[in-house]
Amino acid sequence: MANTTSPAGPDPSAELSTVAQSSALDQDISARKRMEVGLSARRPTAKAAPQRPPDDKSFSAARAVLPGLLGVIVLATVFLVAANIWDWFPSWWRAPAIVADPLRTVTAPLANPVQVAGYQMVLSDDFGHAETVFAEGVQAGKWRIEHQPTSSTYRMEVWPNRVVWSLLDQTSDDPQRLQASVAVATHTPWGYAGLVNRYVDEENFYLFLVDGQGRYMVQLQQDDALATLQPWTKVDFLNVAGSTNTITIDDDGAMQRFYGNNMLLYETPSKLPAGDTGLVGGSREEGVAEISFDWIQLFDLLVTQ
Numbered sequence: 001m002a003n004t005t006s007p008a009g010p011d012p013s014a015e016l017s018t019v020a021q022s023s024a025l026d027q028d029i030s031a032r033k034r035m036e037v038g039l040s041a042r043r044p045t046a047k048a049a050p051q052r053p054p055d056d057k058s059f060s061a062a063r064a065v066l067p068g069l070l071g072v073i074v075l076a077t078v079f080l081v082a083a084n085i086w087d088w089f090p091s092w093w094r095a096p097a098i099v100a101d102p103l104r105t106v107t108a109p110l111a112n113p114v115q116v117a118g119y120q121m122v123l124s125d126d127f128g129h130a131e132t133v134f135a136e137g138v139q140a141g142k143w144r145i146e147h148q149p150t151s152s153t154y155r156m157e158v159w160p161n162r163v164v165w166s167l168l169d170q171t172s173d174d175p176q177r178l179q180a181s182v183a184v185a186t187h188t189p190w191g192y193a194g195l196v197n198r199y200v201d202e203e204n205f206y207l208f209l210v211d212g213q214g215r216y217m218v219q220l221q222q223d224d225a226l227a228t229l230q231p232w233t234k235v236d237f238l239n240v241a242g243s244t245n246t247i248t249i250d251d252d253g254a255m256q257r258f259y260g261n262n263m264l265l266y267e268t269p270s271k272l273p274a275g276d277t278g279l280v281g282g283s284r285e286e287g288v289a290e291i292s293f294d295w296i297q298l299f300d301l302l303v304t305q
Contacts (some may be wrong), residue, residue: 007280036165079145117176119299121172126295128152134166134279143281154293155224156281158191163282165196168298173274175301179248179259180279181294186242191289192217192282197249197256198275206272208249208258214239218258231265237261244294249277253258 023148043049132147134154143164144157158164199205209218216238218230238260239245248259257267269274279296283289 054262068103069230099154108212120302122172122299122300123168123178124295125154126152126156127293133168152294154191154279154290154296156289156293158281158283158289158291160283160285160287163280165199165278165280167199167278168274168296169198170275170298171274171276172300173253173305175252176277177248177299177301178277178296179246181244181246182210182279182295183239183244183292183294184210184241185290185292186285188287188289189213189241190284190286191241191291192284193291194280195249196276196278196280197251197296198270198272199278200272200275204272205275206256208247209280209282210238210245210247210260211292214240216258216260216265218268220268222271229268233265235260235263235265237263 003106040176080197085128093236121134125134127147128149130149132148132154134145135145136145138144139145142159142162145164146155148155178195178197180195184193184194192211194207194209197206197208203221203224205221207217207221209217211217211232213234215232216237217228217232219229220229226241246259246261248262250257250259251270254270255267256270258265277298279293281289281291
C-alpha cells in the first residue's frame with residue numbers, strides 16, 4: 001500500500017521569528033541613530049508596548065447632556081428670580097407667613113371729623129395719647145381691657161360666651177352721631193365688636209355689632225327683655241377678621257340708624273330715653289376673642305334755627 005504524504009503547510013513559528021528579527025533590527029537602527037547625535041540608545045520614557053489612543057465614542061452622549069443640563073439650570077434660575085419679583089407663584093407654593101396678627105386698615109372715617117356736615121365734634125380719641133377716657137382692667141376668666149398708646153389701639157380680650165362694654169360717660173338729649181374703627185383679630189374670627197347706645201342701665205340699651213365673618217346684628221335690651229331687631233346678616237361691604245370696619249350710629253332722637261363702612265344697614269324708631277354710649281366686645285363659645293379699636297368720634301347734631 002503506497003504511502004502518501006501531504007504537502008507541508010507554513011510554519012507559524014517561522015513567521016513570528018521573522019517579525020521579531022525585523023523589530024530587533026529596526027530598534028538597532030534607531031538606537032544607532034540616537035547614539036550618533038549624542039542621545040541615549042533608548043528613550044527612558046518609551047513604552048515597552050505601543051499604546052492606542054482612547055476611544056471617546058462612549059463619552060459623546062455624556063458630553064452632549066452636560067451643556068443641556070447647564071442650560072436648564074440657568075433657565076430655572078431666571079424663572080425663579082422673575083417669579084419672585086412679579087409674584088407669579090400660586091398660593092399653595094408659598095410657605096405660610098408667620099405674623100403677629102397685623103391689622104389692615106381698609107376704611108377711613110366718614111369725612112374729616114371736624115367737617116362732617118351738620119355735626120360738631122364733642123369727643124375724639126385715636127388712642128395714641130398716654131391717657132384715654134375709657135376704662136381699663138382685668139376680670140380673670142371673663143375679660144381684659146387695655147389702652148395701648150404705642151400702637152394707638154384700645155384692645156379687648158373677651159372669654160367665650162362673654163360680652164363687655166366700656167362707656168364714655170357722655171349722656172345727652174341732643175341728636176348725635178357715634179362712630180368708631182374696629183377689627184376682630186385674624187386668629188379669632190368668632191369674636192364680635194361694636195357700639196352701645198342709649199345705655200340707661202344694664203336692662204335698657206341698644207347694641208350694634210359686627211363680627212369676624214363680615215356680619216352685623218342689632219339688638220335692643222328693654223326692661224330686662226332682649227330683642228334681636230336684626231339677626232346676624234352677612235353683607236359684602238363688611239370686612240372679615242383681620243381688617244377694620246367703620247361702624248356708625250346716627251341718633252336724631254326719633255330714629256336710630258346703623259351704618260357699616262358708610263353704608264346704611266338698619267334703622268329703627270328710638271324706644272329708649274337718652275343714655276350713655278360706648279364700645280362693646282364679645283366672643284362666642286369657640287374661644288377667647290381679641291378686638292382692637294383704632295379710634296372713636298362723637299358728634300352732636302347742629303340744630304339750625
